[in-house]
Amino acid sequence: MSSNVLVQRRSPVALWLAENGALVALVVLVVGLSLLSSDFLSVTNLLNVGVQAAVTAILAFGSTFVIVTGGIDLSVGSVAALSAIVLAWGATPAGWPWPVATVAGLAVGVACGLVNAVLIAYGKLPPFIATLAMLGVARGLALVISQGSPIELPAQVAHLGDTIGRYLPVPVIVMVVMGVVAAVILNRTYAGRAMYAIGGNEEAARLSGIKVDRQKLITYALSGGFAAVAGIVLASRLASAQPQAATGYELDAIAAVVIGGASLSGGKGRALGTFVGALILAVLRNGLNLLSVSAFWQQVVIGVVIALAVLVDTLRRRETS
Amino acid sequence: MSSNVLVQRRSPVALWLAENGALVALVVLVVGLSLLSSDFLSVTNLLNVGVQAAVTAILAFGSTFVIVTGGIDLSVGSVAALSAIVLAWGATPAGWPWPVATVAGLAVGVACGLVNAVLIAYGKLPPFIATLAMLGVARGLALVISQGSPIELPAQVAHLGDTIGRYLPVPVIVMVVMGVVAAVILNRTYAGRAMYAIGGNEEAARLSGIKVDRQKLITYALSGGFAAVAGIVLASRLASAQPQAATGYELDAIAAVVIGGASLSGGKGRALGTFVGALILAVLRNGLNLLSVSAFWQQVVIGVVIALAVLVDTLRRRETS
Amino acid sequence: MTGDILRAEGLRKQFPGVLALDGVDLSLRAGEVHVLLGENGAGKSTLIKILSGAYHPDGGRVLMDGRPVRIRSAGDARALGIATIYQEFNLVPQLTVAENLALGRPPRRFGLVDRARMERDAAGLLARVDVRVDPRTPVGRLGIARMQMVEIAKALALEARILIMDEPTAVLTTGEVEKLFAIVRQLRDEGVSIVFITHHLEEIPQIGDRVTVLRDGRSVAEVPASTPHDELVRLMVGRPIDQQYPRKRARPGEPLLKVRGLTRRGVFADVSFEVRAGEVVGVAGLVGAGRTEVARAVFGADHYDAGEVTVNGRRVPPGDVHAAMEAGLGLVPEDRKGQGLVLGAAVAENLGLVTLRDATRAGFVDRKGQRSAAAKVAGRLGIRMAGLDQEVRTLSGGNQQKVVIGKWLVAGARVLILDEPTRGVDVGARVEIYQLVNELTAAGDAVLMISSDLPEVLGMSDRILVMARGRLVGELPAAGATQDDVMAMAVAEVEGGRVQ
Amino acid sequence: AGTAATAGSSGGGSSGGAGVKIGMSVSTLNNPYFVQFRDGAQAAAARLGVALTVTDAQNDASQQVNQVQNFTSQSMKAIIINPVDSDAAAPAVKAADRVSIPVIAADRGVNGAEVAQTVASDNVAGGRYAAQELAKAVGGSGKVVVLQGVPGTSASRDRGQGFTEGIKAFPGVQVVAQQPADFDRTKGLDVMTNLLQSHPDLKGVFAENDEMALGAIKALGAKAGQQVKVVGFDGTPDGLKAVAAGTMTATIAQQPKLLGQRAVEAAVRAANGETIAKTVAVPVKIATKANVAEFQTS
Numbered sequence A, B: 001m002s003s004n005v006l007v008q009r010r011s012p013v014a015l016w017l018a019e020n021g022a023l024v025a026l027v028v029l030v031v032g033l034s035l036l037s038s039d040f041l042s043v044t045n046l047l048n049v050g051v052q053a054a055v056t057a058i059l060a061f062g063s064t065f066v067i068v069t070g071g072i073d074l075s076v077g078s079v080a081a082l083s084a085i086v087l088a089w090g091a092t093p094a095g096w097p098w099p100v101a102t103v104a105g106l107a108v109g110v111a112c113g114l115v116n117a118v119l120i121a122y123g124k125l126p127p128f129i130a131t132l133a134m135l136g137v138a139r140g141l142a143l144v145i146s147q148g149s150p151i152e153l154p155a156q157v158a159h160l161g162d163t164i165g166r167y168l169p170v171p172v173i174v175m176v177v178m179g180v181v182a183a184v185i186l187n188r189t190y191a192g193r194a195m196y197a198i199g200g201n202e203e204a205a206r207l208s209g210i211k212v213d214r215q216k217l218i219t220y221a222l223s224g225g226f227a228a229v230a231g232i233v234l235a236s237r238l239a240s241a242q243p244q245a246a247t248g249y250e251l252d253a254i255a256a257v258v259i260g261g262a263s264l265s266g267g268k269g270r271a272l273g274t275f276v277g278a279l280i281l282a283v284l285r286n287g288l289n290l291l292s293v294s295a296f297w298q299q300v301v302i303g304v305v306i307a308l309a310v311l312v313d314t315l316r317r318r319e320t321s
Numbered sequence C: 001m002t003g004d005i006l007r008a009e010g011l012r013k014q015f016p017g018v019l020a021l022d023g024v025d026l027s028l029r030a031g032e033v034h035v036l037l038g039e040n041g042a043g044k045s046t047l048i049k050i051l052s053g054a055y056h057p058d059g060g061r062v063l064m065d066g067r068p069v070r071i072r073s074a075g076d077a078r079a080l081g082i083a084t085i086y087q088e089f090n091l092v093p094q095l096t097v098a099e100n101l102a103l104g105r106p107p108r109r110f111g112l113v114d115r116a117r118m119e120r121d122a123a124g125l126l127a128r129v130d131v132r133v134d135p136r137t138p139v140g141r142l143g144i145a146r147m148q149m150v151e152i153a154k155a156l157a158l159e160a161r162i163l164i165m166d167e168p169t170a171v172l173t174t175g176e177v178e179k180l181f182a183i184v185r186q187l188r189d190e191g192v193s194i195v196f197i198t199h200h201l202e203e204i205p206q207i208g209d210r211v212t213v214l215r216d217g218r219s220v221a222e223v224p225a226s227t228p229h230d231e232l233v234r235l236m237v238g239r240p241i242d243q244q245y246p247r248k249r250a251r252p253g254e255p256l257l258k259v260r261g262l263t264r265r266g267v268f269a270d271v272s273f274e275v276r277a278g279e280v281v282g283v284a285g286l287v288g289a290g291r292t293e294v295a296r297a298v299f300g301a302d303h304y305d306a307g308e309v310t311v312n313g314r315r316v317p318p319g320d321v322h323a324a325m326e327a328g329l330g331l332v333p334e335d336r337k338g339q340g341l342v343l344g345a346a347v348a349e350n351l352g353l354v355t356l357r358d359a360t361r362a363g364f365v366d367r368k369g370q371r372s373a374a375a376k377v378a379g380r381l382g383i384r385m386a387g388l389d390q391e392v393r394t395l396s397g398g399n400q401q402k403v404v405i406g407k408w409l410v411a412g413a414r415v416l417i418l419d420e421p422t423r424g425v426d427v428g429a430r431v432e433i434y435q436l437v438n439e440l441t442a443a444g445d446a447v448l449m450i451s452s453d454l455p456e457v458l459g460m461s462d463r464i465l466v467m468a469r470g471r472l473v474g475e476l477p478a479a480g481a482t483q484d485d486v487m488a489m490a491v492a493e494v495e496g497g498r499v500q
Numbered sequence D: 001a002g003t004a005a006t007a008g009s010s011g012g013g014s015s016g017g018a019g020v021k022i023g024m025s026v027s028t029l030n031n032p033y034f035v036q037f038r039d040g041a042q043a044a045a046a047r048l049g050v051a052l053t054v055t056d057a058q059n060d061a062s063q064q065v066n067q068v069q070n071f072t073s074q075s076m077k078a079i080i081i082n083p084v085d086s087d088a089a090a091p092a093v094k095a096a097d098r099v100s101i102p103v104i105a106a107d108r109g110v111n112g113a114e115v116a117q118t119v120a121s122d123n124v125a126g127g128r129y130a131a132q133e134l135a136k137a138v139g140g141s142g143k144v145v146v147l148q149g150v151p152g153t154s155a156s157r158d159r160g161q162g163f164t165e166g167i168k169a170f171p172g173v174q175v176v177a178q179q180p181a182d183f184d185r186t187k188g189l190d191v192m193t194n195l196l197q198s199h200p201d202l203k204g205v206f207a208e209n210d211e212m213a214l215g216a217i218k219a220l221g222a223k224a225g226q227q228v229k230v231v232g233f234d235g236t237p238d239g240l241k242a243v244a245a246g247t248m249t250a251t252i253a254q255q256p257k258l259l260g261q262r263a264v265e266a267a268v269r270a271a272n273g274e275t276i277a278k279t280v281a282v283p284v285k286i287a288t289k290a291n292v293a294e295f296q297t298s
C-alpha cells in the first residue's frame, strides 16, 4: 500500500541509551563520587560496591519478573531470610548434609513464591496483599525456626561469601550469573515473553492462548527462588543466617527495578536496567560512608539522589521523544 | 432499540455488601475473637481498638485519594513523623505559640505532598519512586530537626490523645471526622470525582478538560495533610514527637486501603472500605495480644488473616458476579 | 453564511519516526457536515486531535472566525466551542454513565457535586440519543456500541459550535447509524458544523456536504459529497478498486465447527449451528444481540452453563482458551484495545503473540523466526508503521485492527472467528482482508464472521445466521438476501422474549 | 510505689506467683539481646508459676502503647514494659496507673510517669565503659570509628552519648567517622568495609551493639583484634564467642537474662502488694577475653 513510509531511523547507540537511561544517572553518580572522594575509584572499593550490590541485585532480578507481569512482590526480603534460616537450621541443628540443606533452603523460597502465585492467580488476591501477607508469614517462620537467634552457616556454604584470589568475590559472580539467567529468561524464553504479554494486557494474553495462571506460578516461583539465592548469599557473607536479615529489602529491590526503567503497571522492564538500578543504590550508600555523611542526613541524600536519578532519565526521555 | 433489556437487578443490600466486602471479614474476625477471648468484647477494649486504629486509618484515608488516582504514597509514615516533629520543635525549642506550631506541622505535611505531586505530575516520576524518595527525605529531616531525640509535645496539643469522659477518646473522634471528610471529598467534590476519572482513564480525564496535573497536586497534598494529622494524633498519644514514629506505616495504610476494596491500578476505592480495612488490622493486632499469641507467631497469623480476609471478599465477589 | 467558521492551514505534525501531517488544509463552514476521508494512517485522527487540543502542531495554524487561535488543551477547545468524539473511547469504565457524561464539569450545588441533577441531565441526554440504560450503570458494563452512544451523548452535552466525530459509525449497527444521522442532521440544521470521519463510503452522500481527502499526511482534494464512489476511492488510495466484496464461494465440505445448545443464563440460550470447511458463515444482529458473547463462549474465553462445542470432531472443554486453540479455533475479538493488543509492546511482539508457543523449542523462543513471520504478515496487510519495533499504541486505529487480524493469520487456525473484523479498516485494506478470508476457505478452513456491517455480511458470507436477544432466530443463504431481509429477522419478536 | 500497694488486694495468692497473670511488652524480638531478655523472664516466670504474656512491639512506640492498653483490658496483675522509647512509654504507663496495675520498666526507664520499679542497666554508663575499653585497647591514641544503631532510637542515643563523653578523656583517640548501620549485622559489614576504604589506618571500632560489631569483625577479617580493636555492646552469645576468640576486644555485657529474671520477680512482688525498691541496677559488665567464661555459662 503506502509507498513512502515516513521513517527516520535513529542510531542504535541512541536507542540503546534511551532504553538504559539509568546508566546515565549511574555514570554521573560515579563521576561525582570520584571527584568528591579519592578512595572511591579504587579497585577494592569498586569490588566492595559490587559485593554490597549483590544481594539487592539478585532480589531485584527476581522482582523484575513479577513487575514485568504487572505484579509486585513485597515478600522477597522475608523469603530470603527464611530460606537462609532453613538452610542453616537444616545443616546445623537438624544435621542434614549441607547439599540437602541448601536444596531445602532454595525449595522453601520457591514454595513461598508458589503460595504467593496461588493466592494471586487462583485466589484472585491483589499481589500487594498476597505478598504482604507472605512478608509477615515468612518472617514469622524464620523467627520461629531460629528461635530469634542467628544460626551458623555450614562452612561449605559460607564459602559463597569468599573472594577467589584477590579480585573475584563470589557474591559478585553469583550476581552476574543470576543477572544473565534473568536476562535470558526475560528475552529468550516462552515464560519471559509471556510475562511481558501478561503485564501489557492480561486479557489479550489469555485470548492469545497463554495460560496466564500457570505463567504466574512460574513468575512468582522464580521470584521466590531468586530471593532464596539472595538470602543464602547474604548469610554466606556473615557465615550466619539471621532471622531478621534483609528486613525492608523489598523496597530496595522494587526501587532498583523501577530505577532501571520498568513500570509498575507492567509490560516493561529489563534485567540490565535492574542491575544498573541496584548498582546506583549500592554506589550511593558506599559513597555516603566514604564521605562520612552524618547519619541523619544520609536518608535525605539517598532520597534526593534517587529522585534525581530517575528525573534525569525521564527528562532525557521526554526530550528525545 | 431493544425493548427488553437483559439486565438482572440486584437488591441494594446485596450491592452494598458486594461493595463493602471487607465488612464481612471484619464481622467474622470480631465474632471469632469474642468467642476466643472473653476480654475482647468489653467496651474499654473496643475503645482501645478504635484508638489503636486511628493513626493507621487517618493515614489510610489520605492514601485512598492517591490510590484512587492510580498512584501510591510510600512517604506517609515519614511525613507523619516529620509533621509531628516540626510541631513539637516549633512549640518547644523554637517557642512559637502552639497554634502556630500546629499550623506549621500541618503545612509541612501538605508541602511534602506537594513536592511528591510536582515530581510526579511535572517531573513524570513514577509515584513509587517519588514517594520512596520522600520517605527517606522526610524521615531524615525529622531526625535532623530533632537531633534524633524525641521532643515533648505542647500540653494543649497532647490533649488530642486524651479521652473525654470515660468513653470518648479524642483520637477516635479525629479518625471519624477525617473519615467523613475523606468520604465527602471522594464522593461529592469535583476534586474527588476527578480522582476517580484520573485513576480510571487518565487520558480520558485529560481530554474531558480535567486539569490532571493540578488534580494530582490536590491529591498528594491531601495525602500529605492527612499524614500530618495522623502524625500529630500519634504524637499526642505519646505526648512526645518521635523522629522514628510511624516507620513502616505506609504498608499498613496501603494494606488498609486495598483490604477495603480499592485497586492499586486506580479508579476504585471508598473511604468506608478503607476504614473497615484499618479496623481489621487493629482488631487483629489487639486480638493477638489478648490471646497471648507468641511474638514470633503473631507475624505469621497476621499475614494469614490478612490473606484470608481479602480472600473471603474476592471469592464472595466472584460468586455474586 | 459568511466564510469559514474554522480553517486549518498547513498543519504539520511529526512523531518519532513518522511525519503524520505534512501540510494539511481544512476549511469548515458553519452548518455543514464535512467528511474527512483517507486510508488508515493518513493522518485524520492526528488532524482532529490538533483541533481538539490533544496534540500541538509542529507547524501551520488554526483560525476560527478568521482569527488565529491557539488550542493548547482540551479545556481551550471546549472554550472555543469545539467538542470531539475520539476514535478510541475516552470513557472511565469504573464511573457511571451519568458521571462520564458530566466528566470534567459535574453540576455542583454548594460546592458539592449534585448527583441528582447529574443523573437527571444524563437521563435527558440518553433519551436524546435514544439509548435506554440506567444512568447509574458503570460504563465498563456496557457493550461497545452502547459506549459509543454514550460518547456521542457526552459530546452533545457540550452544545458546541463545532462537533468532531472520529469514526462514530464504526461500532454501530444500521439502526443506530440511522439514529445518529438523524441527530447529526438536526444539529446541522441548528447551525452546528460537523467534522465526520468514516471508512464507510456509502455514508458520505447520506450525511456529508463536502469531503476533504487526506493521503500520506497531506490534503489532496476537497470535493462535494456527491462525488462518485469510485472517484473517492481513487483520490484516497491512488488507484481504483474493482470489486469491494470479492468473495469466491467454494463448495462446503465437512462440518469443522459444531455448536449445540449453547446457553449462558441471562445472556444467550440454546444456540446451535455449524460451520463447514471452506465456508464463511456471517452472524448478523442488533447491538446487544449476544453475538460477541456466543463467540467468546465458543472460543473458551468465557464459561457457559450448557451446551457443547466440537471442532473437527473434537470436543472443546468450556472456558479453556488454550484447548480451543489446540483444537484449531481462533478469535479476533471486537475490542482491539482491551482484548486484542498489548498496546505497549511492539508490532512484532503482537503479531507473534499467538504463535509464541509454536515458536518455542525447549523453552526458548525463536525470535528471529517470529520476526520474519511478522514482517511477512505486516507487508501483506499493508500495516503502516515506522517499523516492526513501533509500539502498537502509536499506530493509527485501522492499522491496529490489522495487527489484531494479522496475529491470527500467522497462527493458521482451522476455524477463525472474526468479531467485527473490518471495524475502522479502510476500503483498500478491507479488500486485502477479504482476499485473505478467501484464501483461508479455499485451503479448506472455515470462518465465522460477526459483523454489524450488513453489506459486508451479505457480500462476504455464504450463509447468514441472525441473532436477537440471545437467541439464534434464523438463517438465510447469502445469495439473494437483502439488508431488509436480515433486519426484519433481527427485530422480529422472539417467542419467550427475555432470555433467562 | 503507691501503685503497688493498691494492687495487693486483688493478688489473692500467697508469696509465690501461682496463677498471677503478667504482661510483658518487649521493644523488639528481632534482636538476640531482647530474645535473651525474654528467655530470662520466661524462665523466672516458669519457676514462680506465673502466666507471662510476651508481646513484641517491633520497635514501634505506639504499637507498644497499644499492647500495654490491651494488657489493661486483659486485667493483668502487673505489666513489664521494655520501652521502645523512654519518653513515649509514659502515656501507656499512665493508663495502667489509672487502673492501678503496677508497671515495671525494664532495660530502659520511663520518663514522665510513675513506675513501680525500673530494672535497668545504664546505657550511658555502658557507653563510657566502652570508650575506656577501646581507648585502653588502642593504647590511648589512634583513629577510631563508631557504628551507630538506628538513628533516633534511645539505645543508639544513650550509648553514643556515653561513648562521646567517655572518649573525651583520651585526647589521643580521634573519632574519625560515625556512620549508621542500624543495629544490623549485614549493614555493619557493609559500612565497615566502606569505612576501611577511607580510613585504612584505623585502630579501633565502637559498635553500638554486638550485631554490628560482628559485621565489622567480618569486614576487618584478620585485622580484627590485631591491628583493629573492636568493642561491642550487649554481650550476646555470638558476641561473647567473638570475645573468647579474641576478634572482639570487649563487649559491654548487659546480662539480659538476669534483667528479664529481675523484672519478673519484681512484677510478681508488686502484684502481690509487696513494697519494692524504686530502682534495681543490673550491673553492666565489661566482658573481655579474661573473664568471658563467666558470662557464657550464665
Ligand SMILES: Nc1ncnc2c1ncn2[C@@H]1O[C@H](COP(=O)(O)OP(=O)(O)OP(=O)(O)O)[C@@H](O)[C@H]1O
Residues within 6 Å of the ligand: C015, C016, C018, C019, C020, C038, C039, C040, C041, C042, C043, C044, C045, C046, C047, C087, C384, C385, C394, C395, C396, C397, C398, C399, C424, C426
Ligand atoms: N503518538 C504517536 N506516536 C507515533 N506515531 C503516531 C502517534 N500517533 C499517530 N502516529 C502515526 O501517525 C500516523 C497517522 O495516524 P492517524 O491516527 O492520524 O491516522 P488515521 O488517518 O486516523 O488512520 P485510521 O483511519 O486508521 O484511524 C500513523 O502512521 C500513526 O502510526
Ligand SMILES: Nc1ncnc2c1ncn2[C@@H]1O[C@H](COP(=O)(O)OP(=O)(O)OP(=O)(O)O)[C@@H](O)[C@H]1O
Residues within 6 Å of the ligand: B002, B004, B005, B006, B007, C132, C133, C142, C143, C144, C145, C173, C267, C285, C286, C287, C288, C289, C290, C291, C292, C293, C334, C452
Ligand atoms: N439494553 C441493554 N442495556 C444494558 N446492557 C445490555 C443491553 N443490551 C445488551 N446488553 C448487554 O450487552 C451484552 C451484549 O453484548 P454486545 O452488545 O457486545 O452484543 P453483540 O451482539 O455482540 O453486539 P455488538 O457486537 O454488535 O456490539 C449482553 O451481555 C447484555 O448484558
Ligand SMILES: [Mg+2]
Residues within 6 Å of the ligand: C044, C045, C046, C087, C166, C396, C397, C398
Ligand atoms: Mg484514526
Ligand SMILES: [Mg+2]
Residues within 6 Å of the ligand: C291, C292, C293, C334, C419
Ligand atoms: Mg459484539
